[in-house]
Amino acid sequence: MKAVQLITHGAPGQLKYLEVPDPVPGPKEVVVRVRACGLNRLDLWLEEGALPMPLSLPRIPGCELSGEILSLGSEVSGWRTGDRVAVQSNLFCGHCEFCERGQESICLHGQLLGIQRDGGFAEQVAVPASALVSLPDGVQFNTAAALTLAGSTAMHMLTCRTQVKKGDWVLAIGGASGVGSSAIQIAKHLGAHVISTGSTAEKRDFAARMGADHVLDSSQPNWAGEVRKITEKHGVDLVVEHVGGDVLKQCFTCLARGGTIVTCGATGGREVPLTLWPFFVKEQKLIGSYGRNRKDIVATLDWAADGRLKPAIHNVYPLSETPRAFAALRERTVLGKAVIEP
Numbered sequence: 220m221k222a223v224q225l226i227t228h229g230a231p232g233q234l235k236y237l238e239v240p241d242p243v244p245g246p247k248e249v250v251v252r253v254r255a256c257g258l259n260r261l262d263l264w265l266e267e268g269a270l271p272m273p274l275s276l277p278r279i280p281g282c283e284l285s286g287e288i289l290s291l292g293s294e295v296s297g298w299r300t301g302d303r304v305a306v307q308s309n310l311f312c313g314h315c316e317f318c319e320r321g322q323e324s325i326c327l328h329g330q331l332l333g334i335q336r337d338g339g340f341a342e343q344v345a346v347p348a349s350a351l352v353s354l355p356d357g358v359q360f361n362t363a364a365a366l367t368l369a370g371s372t373a374m375h376m377l378t379c380r381t382q383v384k385k386g387d388w389v390l391a392i393g394g395a396s397g398v399g400s401s402a403i404q405i406a407k408h409l410g411a412h413v414i415s416t417g418s419t420a421e422k423r424d425f426a427a428r429m430g431a432d433h434v435l436d437s438s439q440p441n442w443a444g445e446v447r448k449i450t451e452k453h454g455v456d457l458v459v460e461h462v463g464g465d466v467l468k469q470c471f472t473c474l475a476r477g478g479t480i481v482t483c484g485a486t487g488g489r490e491v492p493l494t495l496w497p498f499f500v501k502e503q504k505l506i507g508s509y510g511r512n513r514k515d516i517v518a519t520l521d522w523a524a525d526g527r528l529k530p531a532i533h534n535v536y537p538l539s540e541t542p543r544a545f546a547a548l549r550e551r552t553v554l555g556k557a558v559i560e561p
C-alpha cells in the first residue's frame with residue numbers, strides 16, 4: 220500500500236511518500252481502508268519529536284481517521300467488512316480502573332494512534348476493534364476525519380470535564396483552530412454567549428462564521444481587558460483553552476468569580492505562573508482535559524449527523540501531498556482543518 224512515513228524528526232522533519240507492506244490485523248484488531256484522515260497540532264509535535272513520551276521512527280502519522288473495515292482479526296465480533304467507521308485515537312486498554320469507569324482519556328496504558336503506532340496517512344491501517352466507532356448515516360468520511368479528534372476534544376472539554384449553562388459567557392480561544400471552531404459551535408448550541416479570539420482578520424472572520432458573538436484580536440496585548448468590557452466586568456464563566464503559556468495566564472485576568480478554565484494544550488508554553496490570591500478568593504477552577512472518551516466521539520458524530528456540529532474543512536489533499544499539508548499547518552495558514560484523502 221501507499222503510505223507517508225516520518226523518517227527523521229525536525230521542523231520540517233523528513234516525510235516520505237512510499238510503498239510499504241499492507242498491515243495485517245492482530246486477533247483483536249481490524250484493518251481499515253482509510254478514506255480520510257485529519258491533520259492536528261499533534262502531528263507537528265510528532266514531526267518535531269517534541270512529545271513527552273518515547274517515539275520511534277519510521278512512523279506513519281495520522282490520528283484522526285475514518286474509513287471502511289477491510290478485514291477482521293480472528294477474535295473480533297460485532298463488526299463486518301465494509302462497515303463505515305471512525306477511530307478513537309487515544310487507544311485504551313479497556314480493563315484498568317479508569318477504563319472500567321468509562322474514562323478512557325486517562326487510561327493507565329493509553330497509546331496514541333499515529334504517534335506510538337502507525338496511523339492514518341496511509342491507504343490502510345490496523346487498529347484495535349475496541350477503538351472503532353460506527354459512522355452514522357449521512358456523516359461523510361472527511362466530516363468524521365475533521366471532527367473525531369479536535370471536535371471530540373472540545374466535546375469532552377465542554378460536556379464532560381465542565382458543564383455549560385444557558386446564558387453563560389464562554390471564551391473559546393483560537394476560533395480558527397480545530398478545537399476552537401468546535402468549541403464555539405458546541406457552546407452556542409448549549410445556550411452560551413461566546414467570545415473567541417484570532418490573530419488575523421481572516422481567522423477572526425472565520426470564528427464569527429462558526430457562530431462566535433464577539434471575536435477579539437489576540438495579537439493586541441489587551442484582548443483580555445476587552446473581554447471584561449464585553450461582559451460588563453462580569454468576566455467569562457468558562458474558558459476553553461488549548462494554547463497554554465502567556466495565553467493561559469491572560470485567561471485568568473478575564474475569568475469571572477466562580478469561573479472555570481479548562482485546558483488541553485501547551486503549544487504556547489508548558490509552564491505558567493499562577494497568582495494564587497485572586498484564584499482562591501474568586502473560587503476559580505483550572506481543569507485539565509486530555510483527549511476524549513468513547514461517549515464524546517459518539518456525541519460528536521451524532522451532533523455532526525443532525526447538523527449541530529459542522530466540520531470546518533479548509534483544504535483536502537491527496538495522500539502524496541501530505542508534506543504540503545504539514546507545511547500549511549506549520550505556517551499556521553490553516554483555517555479549521557486540513558484533511559488527507561488517501
Ligand SMILES: [Zn+2]
Binds near residue numbers: 311314315317318323
Ligand atoms: Zn485502561
